[in-house]
Amino acid sequence: MRGLVGIDGYPELIDGGSVTSPRYAFYGSKGEWEVEGHGIAPDVEVEELPADVARGRDLQLERAVAIVIEQLKAHPPVIPPVPPYPKYHEHDVLGSQ
Numbered sequence: 001m002r003g004l005v006g007i008d009g010y011p012e013l014i015d016g017g018s019v020t021s022p023r024y025a026f027y028g029s030k031g032e033w034e035v036e037g038h039g040i041a042p043d044v045e046v047e048e049l050p051a052d053v054a055r056g057r058d059l060q061l062e063r064a065v066a067i068v069i070e071q072l073k074a075h076p077p078v079i080p081p082v083p084p085y086p087k088y089h090e091h092d093v094l095g096s097q
């Protein structure tokens with residue numbers, strides 16, 4: 001069984017802001033603490049340079065969109081055909097008009 005991970009229960013500051021810190025940790029199936037002291041490794045690493053950020057570019061978002069487009073090309077969504085409309089009133093007064 002794994003423990004919990006997260007933050008909660010911190011009171012709001014007088015100016016409406018908030019401060020949080022890790023409150024829970026979790027351990028893996030081998031009985032070792034996961035994430036502790038190093039965080040979660042990204043699936044895809046994207047280097048964000050200050051010059052790109054200053055120009056308003058979000059390289060993480062751009063890379064994520066590129067990955068989704070690649071995945072959609074490789075696995076296009078299947079749109080099922082529209083089934084025939086039901087004939088709810090086929091055998092009543094409304095259906096005979």
